[in-house]
Amino acid sequence: MIPYGKQNISQEDINAVIEVLQSDWLTQGPKIPAFEQAVASYCNSNNAVAVSSATAALHIACLALNVGKGDIVWTTPITFVASANCALYCQATIDFVDIDKDSGIMSIEALTVKLEEAALNNRLPKVVIPVHLAGQSCDMQAIKALSVQYKFRIIEDASHAIGGQYKNNPIGSCQFSDIAVFSFHPVKIMTSAEGGMALTNDAELAEKMQLLRSHGITSDQNKMTEHSHGPWYYQQIDLGFNYRMTDIQAALGLSQLEKVDEFVKKRNQLAQQYDLAFEQTNITPLKQNSQCYSAYHLYVIQLHEQNSAKHKTFIEQLRANKIFTQVHYIPVHFQPYYQELGFKLGDFPAAETYYQRALSLPLYPGLTESEQQYVIDKVKSLL
Ligand SMILES: *Cc1c(COP(=O)(O)O)cnc(C)c1O
Numbered sequence: 001m002i003p004y005g006k007q008n009i010s011q012e013d014i015n016a017v018i019e020v021l022q023s024d025w026l027t028q029g030p031k032i033p034a035f036e037q038a039v040a041s042y043c044n045s046n047n048a049v050a051v052s053s054a055t056a057a058l059h060i061a062c063l064a065l066n067v068g069k070g071d072i073v074w075t076t077p078i079t080f081v082a083s084a085n086c087a088l089y090c091q092a093t094i095d096f097v098d099i100d101k102d103s104g105i106m107s108i109e110a111l112t113v114k115l116e117e118a119a120l121n122n123r124l125p126k127v128v129i130p131v132h133l134a135g136q137s138c139d140m141q142a143i144k145a146l147s148v149q150y151k152f153r154i155i156e157d158a159s160h161a162i163g164g165q166y167k168n169n170p171i172g173s174c175q176f177s178d179i180a181v182f183s184f185h186p187v188k189i190m191t192s193a194e195g196g197m198a199l200t201n202d203a204e205l206a207e208k209m210q211l212l213r214s215h216g217i218t219s220d221q222n223k224m225t226e227h228s229h230g231p232w233y234y235q236q237i238d239l240g241f242n243y244r245m246t247d248i249q250a251a252l253g254l255s256q257l258e259k260v261d262e263f264v265k266k267r268n269q270l271a272q273q274y275d276l277a278f279e280q281t282n283i284t285p286l287k288q289n290s291q292c293y294s295a296y297h298l299y300v301i302q303l304h305e306q307n308s309a310k311h312k313t314f315i316e317q318l319r320a321n322k323i324f325t326q327v328h329y330i331p332v333h334f335q336p337y338y339q340e341l342g343f344k345l346g347d348f349p350a351a352e353t354y355y356q357r358a359l360s361l362p363l364y365p366g367l368t369e370s371e372q373q374y375v376i377d378k379v380k381s382l383l
């Protein structure tokens with residue numbers, strides 16, 4: 001079986017984990033700040049906060065930006081549900097901005113039109129969460145310009161995108177955003193088993209997220225309401241969670257980070273092979289922006305014909321040939337929970353068309369040349 005994605009674990013990764021197991025700290029020890037500093041420095045960002053998942057990072061990122069009841073948050077319908085759920089965790093209202101049909105990412109045109117309408121109706125979003133689908137950055141400079149005009153904050157859901165670049169800057173540098181979030185789930189670019197990180201250039205936001213990841217508890221005298229009762233003393237000054245990453249995970253993440261450039265380079269090479277093989281066929285890969293270096297978390301192709309029955313058969317036939325492709329994603333507003341909130345079929349036409357045409361082919365650093373050739377041959381013959 002050839003899956004669509006897979007982690008890549010080396011002996012050094014295993015040794016790094018064993019070393020932590022034999023140390024004094026299993027959680028919130030020295031590996032956490034070491035991992036945070038390493039990722040922040042890799043991404044050219046001032047602060048990084050390690051947490052238990054990207055889902056947790058998105059939640060506390062929203063809270064740090066004071067998202068709450070009565071606020072509106074926008075994201076894209078073509079994403080994992082977590083990008084939208086974070087707003088609902090905060091009792092905010094969620095809405096979506098349709099995608100660009102060729103690249104799959106948030107359409108700047110759709111965002112502009114929706115902002116103009118929202119301004120007239122007094123329904124402007126407090127936060128917009130662009131998602132770097134498949135590892136390609138959204139047009140952050142354009143989104144930033146709109147955020148200045150319409151006064152919203154920006155959280156990049158960069159779960160797919162560590163190792164990628166936008167206008168020659170690492171994704172995660174937060175040049176055009178308030179916070180950027182990575183996922184270290186095994187299927188992503190690099191892994192800490194479960195894990196996530198929030199990056200920001202704003203020290204205050206970083207402090208707030210540090211507090212929220214661990215119950216809202218502080219041991220910092222400067223933040224307390226009264227003098228410390230003694231060396232045991234701490235205060236809970238906000239309502240936080242247990243969203244901590246363990247040292248075991250951070251050690252794995254640190255070890256994986258050393259290979260992230262190599263991983264992304266290999267993913268780009270494999271993607272190029274696919275691109276070449278599918279020229280002059282009835283499928284088109286996601287359109288790439290020349291200003292971006294994609295981390296290529298996914299290799300998404302779109303069938304030319306919009307025919308959900310053929311799309312389904314194609315995916316089933318690939319599975320029968322032991323090629324496990326996947327559809328990224330079912331539009332979030334199709335989910336029953338979101339339909340209950342009032343979203344309907346037809347709300348985001350580009351996303352809905354995309355859903356009937358897109359699939360992700362196998363792409364991971366360990367995919368061999370002969371496996372890739374097998375995938376290419378099967379895809380071509382099934383077309
Ligand atoms: C994987 C993913 C998440 C959630 O990541 P976890 O670390 O599993 O919580 C959020 N957003 C997107 C776009 C993802 O792909």
